[in-house]
Amino acid sequence: MPPTAFLEPHDVLILGAGNAAMSAAITARKMGASVLMIESADKDLRGGNSRHVRNIRYSHNAATDYVTGAYEASEYMTDLMRVTDGNTNEELMRFMIEASEDCADWMIEQGIKFQPPLSGTLGLARTNAFFLGGGKAMMNSYFKTCEKLGIDIVFEAEVEDVEMEGSKFVAAQVRHKGELHRVEARTVVLASGGFEANIEWLKEGWGDIAENFLVRGSPMNTGKVLRSMLNNGAKSVGVPEQCHAVAIDGRAPQFDGGISTRVDCVIFSVVVNKNGDRFYDEGEDIWPKRYAIWGRLVAKQPDQVAYAVIDSKSMGLFMPTVYSPIQSDTLAGLAEQLGVDAPTMEKTIADYNAGVQPGDFNATEPDGCHTEGVEPKKSNWARKIDTPPYYGYPVKMGITFTYLGLEVNKRAQVFMNDDKPAQNIWAAGEIMAGNILGQGYAGGTGMAIGNVFGRIAGEEAARHARN
Amino acid sequence: MPETETLDEAKRIMQICNACRYCEGYCAVFPAMTKRLNFNDGDVTYLANLCHGCQGCYYACQYAPPHEFAVNVPKTFAKLRGETYRDYAWPGIFKKLFEGNGKWVALIVVALTVIVTGLTYAIQGVDVVSGVYKGEGSFYKVIPHDVIVYVASAPFLFAILAFFVGLMKFWKDIGAKPMDLLHPRALTKALKDAGQMKYMGGGGHGCNYPDDNYSMGRRVAHQFTMWGFLLCFAATSVATVYHYVFGWPAPYDYFSVPVVLGTLGGIGLLIGPPGLLMIKKKADPEPQDTKQHGMDIAFLWLLFLTGLTGLALLALRETSLMGLLLAVHLGIVLGMFVTFPYGKMVHAVYRLGALIRFAHENDVKK
Numbered sequence: 121m122p123p124t125a126f127l128e129p130h131d132v133l134i135l136g137a138g139n140a141a142m143s144a145a146i147t148a149r150k151m152g153a154s155v156l157m158i159e160s161a162d163k164d165l166r167g168g169n170s171r172h173v174r175n176i177r178y179s180h181n182a183a184t185d186y187v188t189g190a191y192e193a194s195e196y197m198t199d200l201m202r203v204t205d206g207n208t209n210e211e212l213m214r215f216m217i218e219a220s221e222d223c224a225d226w227m228i229e230q231g232i233k234f235q236p237p238l239s240g241t242l243g244l245a246r247t248n249a250f251f252l253g254g255g256k257a258m259m260n261s262y263f264k265t266c267e268k269l270g271i272d273i274v275f276e277a278e279v280e281d282v283e284m285e286g287s288k289f290v291a292a293q294v295r296h297k298g299e300l301h302r303v304e305a306r307t308v309v310l311a312s313g314g315f316e317a318n319i320e321w322l323k324e325g326w327g328d329i330a331e332n333f334l335v336r337g338s339p340m341n342t343g344k345v346l347r348s349m350l351n352n353g354a355k356s357v358g359v360p361e362q363c364h365a366v367a368i369d370g371r372a373p374q375f376d377g378g379i380s381t382r383v384d385c386v387i388f389s390v391v392v393n394k395n396g397d398r399f400y401d402e403g404e405d406i407w408p409k410r411y412a413i414w415g416r417l418v419a420k421q422p423d424q425v426a427y428a429v430i431d432s433k434s435m436g437l438f439m440p441t442v443y444s445p446i447q448s449d450t451l452a453g454l455a456e457q458l459g460v461d462a463p464t465m466e467k468t469i470a471d472y473n474a475g476v477q478p479g480d481f482n483a484t485e486p487d488g489c490h491t492e493g494v495e496p497k498k499s500n501w502a503r504k505i506d507t508p509p510y511y512g513y514p515v516k517m518g519i520t521f522t523y524l525g526l527e528v529n530k531r532a533q534v535f536m537n538d539d540k541p542a543q544n545i546w547a548a549g550e551i552m553a554g555n556i557l558g559q560g561y562a563g564g565t566g567m568a569i570g571n572v573f574g575r576i577a578g579e580e581a582a583r584h585a586r587n
Numbered sequence: 588m589p590e591t592e593t594l595d596e597a598k599r600i601m602q603i604c605n606a607c608r609y610c611e612g613y614c615a616v617f618p619a620m621t622k623r624l625n626f627n628d629g630d631v632t633y634l635a636n637l638c639h640g641c642q643g644c645y646y647a648c649q650y651a652p653p654h655e656f657a658v659n660v661p662k663t664f665a666k667l668r669g670e671t672y673r674d675y676a677w678p679g680i681f682k683k684l685f686e687g688n689g690k691w692v693a694l695i696v697v698a699l700t701v702i703v704t705g706l707t708y709a710i711q712g713v714d715v716v717s718g719v720y721k722g723e724g725s726f727y728k729v730i731p732h733d734v735i736v737y738v739a740s741a742p743f744l745f746a747i748l749a750f751f752v753g754l755m756k757f758w759k760d761i762g763a764k765p766m767d768l769l770h771p772r773a774l775t776k777a778l779k780d781a782g783q784m785k786y787m788g789g790g791g792h793g794c795n796y797p798d799d800n801y802s803m804g805r806r807v808a809h810q811f812t813m814w815g816f817l818l819c820f821a822a823t824s825v826a827t828v829y830h831y832v833f834g835w836p837a838p839y840d841y842f843s844v845p846v847v848l849g850t851l852g853g854i855g856l857l858i859g860p861p862g863l864l865m866i867k868k869k870a871d872p873e874p875q876d877t878k879q880h881g882m883d884i885a886f887l888w889l890l891f892l893t894g895l896t897g898l899a900l901l902a903l904r905e906t907s908l909m910g911l912l913l914a915v916h917l918g919i920v921l922g923m924f925v926t927f928p929y930g931k932m933v934h935a936v937y938r939l940g941a942l943i944r945f946a947h948e949n950d951v952k953k
């Protein structure tokens with residue numbers, strides 16, 4: 121038996137139920153459209169990657185209860201241009217940033233709550249507004265609003281295929297409780313995330329090493345909708361290996377480890393690979409500016425794993441970790457427990473120690489404490505690793521989300537390969553984030569992209585369906 | 588110190604929370620947590636008693652079951668608080684009263700009420716008890732003033748002593764110095780936070796209680812209860828001063844200070860506890876330690892009945908029911924004082940202790 125919501129075609133069908141999907145659904149419903157959301161997760165694990173988020177980066181001209189000062193669109197633009205290295209659709213980026221101005225107000229209207237800037241706001245207190253309780257609390261508020269507005273949602277329903285006639289959406293093939301159903305609708309909004317949880321697809325860009333990647337967010341974001349759209353002739357943007365990825369604790373679960381698995385000690389450490397060799401300047405810059413490159417660096421090492429080693433002097437200088445470090449009174453003992461070649465690691469650290477130059481150590485900013493005569497150099501926070509106990513953290517690449525997606529315009533319309541927009545298909549969120557993020561990332565942008573394009577998609581779809 | 592199993596679970600969870608910190612906006616627990624790198628037994632006992640059980644962090648938790656991290660802060664902390672209450676009970680032989688506490692409290696209160704009422708009738712005779720009295724000292728014609736004073740003050744003073752001993756044990760275990768308890772700024776701040784029930788606030792939006800909706804219901808009902816109790820207590824204190832200092836015996840005029848305070852307090856106790864009982868009934872059991880519900884329910888009924896019999900006594904004090912109501916009210920109040928150190932009342936002691944510690948930590952670390 122199909123769920124009753126499948127029987128009657130809705131004005132707007134929304135694939136997914138994360139931040140982008142909610143932004144579209146609520147907007148469309150408030151314009152009077154009938155809305156159905158289809159979500160593969162069950163109720164307990166609903167909310168996609170959006171349930172893991174902390175904050176949203178949006179432009180604003182003044183301080184509020186949630187942000188400590190102005191963050192003008194121009195500054196946002198400069199920041200995103202820098203992190204993407206210009207690898208973006210500049211016009212779309214500017215549009216997104218300008219439209220982001222009312223993101224927080226709109227979210228508050230939907231019952232979402234922000235917290236005042238506090239200690240844990242990671243240096244983003246001016247640019248980003250932090251959700252009280254984080255992404256799951258945000259998603260709970262969204263779901264409550266949906267219920268109040270009378271938006272239909274079917275959980276445990278995975279879209280396997282999108283049925284099209286030319287550039288027109290006709291129906292979605294949905295598997296619900298083992299059975300396949302055909303769900304028709306007048307319009308569709310694609311908001312089903314990227315394909316970061318699809319290791320097979322990641323291998324297309326990364327090769328077999330993708331087997332050893334951890335997925336920081338939802339196991340549901342397998343990219344089935346994206347794949348089906350590409351098969352139907354939708355135009356893609358971006359390349360499969362571009363994504364946001366960071367270095368996380370190698371002991372993290374395969375999926376859904378979320379924010380707590382981060383390892384913030386790298387700048388104070390010596391990082392070696394399995395063979396016991398160093399491979400990159402650990403102290404290049406402050407951690408928030410470097411954590412995103414370390415995922416890739418680790419991915420290039422043997423077995424896609426590395427080990428950050430510190431001594432007791434550095435304990436307490438960085439965010440506590442979800443897993444306790446591996447600990448030993450000797451470096452050889454530590455290497456053995458970590459599974460690193462012990463003689464090489466001992467030599468690497470001895471060489472490093474010999475290269476450490478005297479200086480005034482300062483944990484909070486680049487302090488110039490560096491090494492000489494060691495390859496690679498460590499440029500800041502270089503202190504001898506000589507005070508037991510020694511601690512080690514295994515680190516692996518944790519993928520956050522992928523950038524290869526569907527090309528869209530300012531109206532969130534999906535383009536076909538003939539460079540014409542599809543008739544009744546819009547996209548928002550991770551599935552189109554690659555239009556703006558060709559590479560790189562600035563924390564909190566994901567939420568802004570999802571909300572801005574989600575609302576436009578919802579509005580456009582509702583208007584189209586009701587005409 | 589509570590049981591190892593619960594302590595270990597609390598430590599496991601705090602390590603996860605300390606690496607996440609998304610909940611820092613809800614209450615005092617998470618900011619207190621971030622001051623620590625590791626958690627010992629005393630730390631988690633302190634944090635558990637700082638927790639007001641608003642449950643916001645449970646519904647917000649991306650690591651709540653069925654996630655493999657299985658984080659449930661409110662439930663774990665509630666368990667730990669329950670063990671705190673039991674383990675710091677003094678004298679130690681009464682720890683057992685925390686097993687099946689609801690039944691014990693009910694039994695003690697009923698028994699004492701029956702005994703006080705029975706003795707009143709037995710000693711004074713039906714005629715005296717059901718007489719109609721007016722004016723000064725009329726209560727004391729049924730039960731002499733000295734008897735009331737001794738019967739009520741002995742268990743009350745004993746309760747204060749037991750609270751103090753328990754608090755000092757708790758205070759030592761959480762690693763605080765005795766004099767920190769009297770730090771003027773910390774004490775003022777803690778009393779203010781308790782008076783406003785600030786941390787039943789979910790960052791200003793209310794608790795996620797009885798379910799995942801933000802609601803001020805629990806905070807409001809708790810305020811009626813707490814302030815109701817405190818006003819009743821103030822009424823009794825003023826009356827005692829009137830009696831001994833000014834030599835003015837009860838009953839007092841309807842618009843006298845003790846009667847106004849007592850009436851307001853009694854009304855608070857008629858509104859607050861039933862409110863809390865009602866939302867408790869609807870509450871999602873997941874973030875709670877349901878084993879403690881008996882204790883909570885017994886305490887709420889006790890407060891309600893104290894308010895109810897007190898107000899009834901006031902309203903009917905010039906009728907033939909006065910004697911009976913006086914005996915019953917005295918019996919219930921006696922039961923309340925006797926069970927104070929061995930029931931839910933102790934939460935106020937350790938909560939206030941934890942709030943003072945929190946205020947002190949913030950004050951010093953500035």
Ligand SMILES: Cc1cc2nc3c(=O)[nH]c(=O)nc-3n(C[C@H](O)[C@H](O)[C@H](O)COP(=O)(O)OP(=O)(O)OC[C@H]3O[C@@H](n4cnc5c(N)ncnc54)[C@H](O)[C@@H]3O)c2cc1C
Nearest residue numbers: 136138140168169170174175279337340549550564566567
């Ligand atoms: C640990 C972590 C922390 C992050 N922190 C931040 C942050 O602080 N700020 C920020 O801006 N961004 C952050 N991000 C990125 C952010 O999560 C994403 O950019 C954003 O959530 C994407 O929203 P979305 O709606 O496009 O996708 P999602 O929220 O992932 O929603 C997609 C939904 O579609 C469903 N779905 C997928 N496939 C199908 C299918 N075939 N059929 C039906 N349903 C399907 C999924 O189950 C999911 O619910 C973080 C990500 C992670 C993993």
